[in-house]
Amino acid sequence: MLQASRAGCNDGELRRRAVTIFVFMIATVAFGFVAPSFGTLANIRAIELSSSVLLIASIGATFVILMGSIDLSIGAVASFCGMLVARLSPDLGLWSVPIACVVGLAFGAINGLVYVYLRIPSILVTLGSATTISGAVLFISDGRSLSVSDPAVIDMAQGALANVVPNAVLISAVIYGAAVLVGDRTRFGRMTLAIGSDEQIAALMGVRVNAIKVQAFALSGLLSGFAGVLLAARLGSATVTMGSYMTLDTITAVVVGGTAITGGSGNVRLTIIGGLFITTFSDVMNILALPPYLQAIIQGTVILVAVLLNTRRASAEDVK
Amino acid sequence: MNGVSAPIYSMRNASKRFNGIAVVEGIDLDVFPNEIVGIAGENGAGKSTTLKMIAGIHAPNAGSMRLFGKSFRPLSYTHAVEAGISMVFQEQALISSLAVYENIFLSLEPYFTSWLGIVDRGAMIAVSERHLKNLGLGYIDPRRRTGDYAFHDRQMIEIAKAFALAEHFHIDHPIILLDEPTAAIGEREIKILFESIRRYRRRASFVLITHRLAEYVELCDRIYVFKDGRNVGEFAGEEISEQSLHRAMVGRIRDDEYFMEKRQLSLGGAPIAISAHGLSGQNVKNVSFEIRKGEILGLGGLVGCGKEAVARAVVGFEPFPLNGTVELGGEVLPLRGRGKAAIKRGVGFVPKERKSEGIVPYMSVQANMSLASLPLVSSLSGFLSRSRERRLAEKYINRLRVRCKGPAQLCQFLSGGNQQKVVIAKWLARKTQVLVLDNPTRGVDVGAKQEIYSVLRDLAEEGVAILLVTDDLPELIGMSNRILVMREGELQFECSAPADNKPTEQELVQHMV
Incomplete structure (x- = not known):
């Protein structure tokens, strides 16, 4: 019995997920016909790489959004950590990667602590920290782009296992698997959802709600930092604003994946659909060489439609 | 309107249903000029619903209303206001960051707007000032922020x-x-x-709901008494007294089968499971009691008497008690972090607000049931085991007869009664010694109610100590071994309620008011 075998996933959930997958498949196939170079190996590789980066950042965003909070500093943290790797890798080699990740984690933890203990709404905390961190990127880079040339760091993103599966895809798959496990089968995963539904429920279970919140923001910082590192390694250089697209794209990926922007409903498992969808779509528009302004117009519209298909609108009593 | 004989407002045979459940049925109500009318009744008697029908907030499903001699069918509150009916809301409807005059004329700005589109604030302030003065409220400055005034002043502003x-x-x-x-x-x-x-009654009529009978007696010219959504009495002038009112309010026939009173245990020397000494805090003054193993202790009183706060003080959640101790099996629970300590030692809490505090609607039945006992359904790896979780859920679905499609169904799709069973199951899953329930059958249909009572009897037989806080008098009397009545934060009365000698509703109510 498929239905009973999945804890967080019931019949309605499955149906809704099926709708998203269906839309995604149709869109993908249609694109394939429209753009002849869509199905080539090189293009598929490109989609894999960029969706890996977005997926990693979106996973962190999912837990934050499930709680009903939001993290607007994802792009800035990604830029900072990418730049940090570019700065440090000539001296430290691959060691610069864990260091950058720890810095990302620290940014996230600070976001969480300020949000929880100074009682400032997360949207404002992360709006502020995003600006601060963006400034810090300029500070550590002198406002210039830096190249990443350390072979070990480059290989982390651009190499491939047995020349078939790109490392970036492997890494993101492992992180995704771990995140699904955490989301479905740990206290942290259950409690983020409970907090998003109503903090009182979690509190009445004797859970320290504040601790969970800080953990979720720290996770978001860690993963967006790592996404920035992977992006820099993939591009072979770090620019000051390279991660900024991620802030809104992660939110979109999460919401297209069926997680409610108000929290309390959704699943990290579904976020992968959102991530793949966004990346594929912008890839196709690039291949078709659509002018950038037209791309933006189409992408915005498509995202609205995807959200329309994939959220529980009827149940939202107060749409804010 | 010549003389006093004609009512300015009348409601005839009005009924209101929510989700097919009749809340108000066949109500007649008149309001005469210069009159203060009261609507009295127990919780859930339909008082508020009736008031909201008059105010156009709820449309009656049947019946008619007349206002100032004309048929009156308000489509919204605004509509009622335009026709001459205003409501002073319990949770106030003023916006605290606006000036007093802005609140008074909120949404009526167009009437004060010149052809240039500029709002004539001077006129609005002048009119507000005149009204405030007329009502003897000259000390309220219409230009000041509404939030600067105390709650009762804001009431006068309304x-x-x-x-x-x-x-x-x-x-x-x-x-x-x-x-x-x-x-x-x-x-x-x-x-x-x-x-x-x-003083104002010279210029207006009032309809009043309050939870203190004495206030009806003091203020009202005429009082309607509601019970279970029906009009059961009308008192005027000399007939009005607290006794006459609560005799009419209560007196439902209690069915001992319904509460399975035969299953009530007689507790000779059963050991004490939990005791509270001198609990004090917001709305609670020096409350002490103890509960024996297998005992159901009922805690009653009017809304606002502090009984909910006592329940939450025992389990250690907001509003936190300031003082007093809770002792469990010879061990005193700490004042700080009592919630966590209580859960650890097997205290369960079924809160009043099921929707916001009891269940996670977008979580499956099994995930909700395991929420309080995640370590128990975890495997050695530290991750939750789906199969253990499912087995646990299946056990309690069978035991509590939760009607659902299966452990994976989202709780959102369950009825109120079945959701409540899930909340109870959550605590049973972790070997609860003491169960505190705050209005466990509120908004639950009759059948599920009885099943919940049966579960409580089972638990008592297993030796669980139960604190049952409830607004429902028959439930309080029928279920409890012993009953405590609170009034204004203090314990007012205690009586034992053995199966063969239950107190009457009247006996209890006289200590509540």
Whole structure:
């Protein structure tokens, strides 16, 4: 019995997920016909790489959004950590990667602590920290782009296992698997959802709600930092604003994946659909060489439609 | 309107259903000029619903209303206001960051707007000032921020607003509805409010709901008594007394089968499971009691008497108690972090607000049931085991007869009664010694109610100590081994309620009011 075998996933959930997958498949196939170079190996590789980066950042965003909070500093943290790797890798080699990740984690933890203990709404905390961190990127880079040339760091993103599966895809798959496990089968995963539904429920279970919140923001910082590192390694250089697209794209990926922007409903498992969808779509528009302004117009519209298909609108009593 | 014989407002045979459940059925109600009318009844008798029908907030499913001699079918509250009916809401409807005059004329700005599109603030302030003065509220400055005034002053502003709106819509005798106006103010303010209402009645009629019978007696000319959504009595003048009112309010026939009173245990020397000493805090004054193993202790009293706060003090959640100890199996629970310590030692809490505090609607039944006992369903790896979780859920679905498609169904799709069973199961899953329930059968249909009672009897037989806080008198009497009655934060009365010698509702109610 498929239905009973999945804890967080019931019949309605499955149906809704099926709708998203269906839309995604149709869109993908249609694109394939429209753009002849869509199905080539090189293009598929490109989609894999960029969706890996977005997926990693979106996973962190999912837990934050499930709680009903939001993290607007994802792009800035990604830029900072990418730049940090570019700065440090000539001296430290691959060691610069864990260091950058720890810095990302620290940014996230600070976001969480300020949000929880100074009682400032997360949207404002992360709006502020995003600006601060963006400034810090300029500070550590002198406002210039830096190249990443350390072979070990480059290989982390651009190499491939047995020349078939790109490392970036492997890494993101492992992180995704771990995140699904955490989301479905740990206290942290259950409690983020409970907090998003109503903090009182979690509190009445004797859970320290504040601790969970800080953990979720720290996770978001860690993963967006790592996404920035992977992006820099993939591009072979770090620019000051390279991660900024991620802030809104992660939110979109999460919401297209069926997680409610108000929290309390959704699943990290579904976020992968959102991530793949966004990346594929912008890839196709690039291949078709659509002018950038037209791309933006189409992408915005498509995202609205995807959200329309994939959220529980009827149940939202107060749409804010 | 010549003389006093004709009512300015009348409601005939009005009924209101929510989700097919009749809340109000066949109500008749009249309001005469200059009259103060009360609507009395227990919780859930349909008082508020009736008030909201008058105010156009709920449309009656059947019946008719007349206002000032014309048929009256308000489509919304705004519509009722235009026709001369205003409501002073329990949770106030003023915006605290706006000036007083802005609140008084909120949404009526177009009437004060010149052809240039500029709002004439001077005129709005002048009119507000005149109304405030007329009501003896000259000390309220219409230019000041509404939030700067105390709760009872804001209440007076709402009344002033009602008069201002009535004048604006050319109504010379408005009807003002007061929904528990004294619930959040002190004795002194209540006195001022009542004096004001008596003065204002020369220019208006009032309809009042309150939870203190004495206030009806003090203020009202005529009182309707509601029970279970029906009109069961009407008292005027000399007939009004607290005794006559609560005799009419209570007196439902209690069915001992329904509460399975034969299964009630007689507790000779059963050991004490939990005891509370001198609990004090917001709305709670020095409350002490103990519960034996297998005992169901009922805690009753009117809304706002502090019984919910006692329940939450025992389990250690907001509003936190300031003082007092809770002892469990010879061990005193700490004042700080009592919630966590209580859960650890097997205290379960079924809160009143099921939707916001009990269940996670977008989580499956099994995930909700395991929420309080995640370590118990985890495997050695530290991750939750789906199969253990499912087995646990299946066990309690069978035991509590939870009607659902299976452990994976989202709780959102369950009925109120079945959701409540999930909340109870959550605590049973972790070997609870003491179960505290706050109105466990509120909003639960009759069948599920009885199943919940049966579960409570089972638990008592297993030796679980139960604290049952409830607004439902028959439930309080039928289920409890012993009953405590609270009034204004203090324990007022205690009696034992053995199966063969239950107290009557009247006996208890006289200690509540």
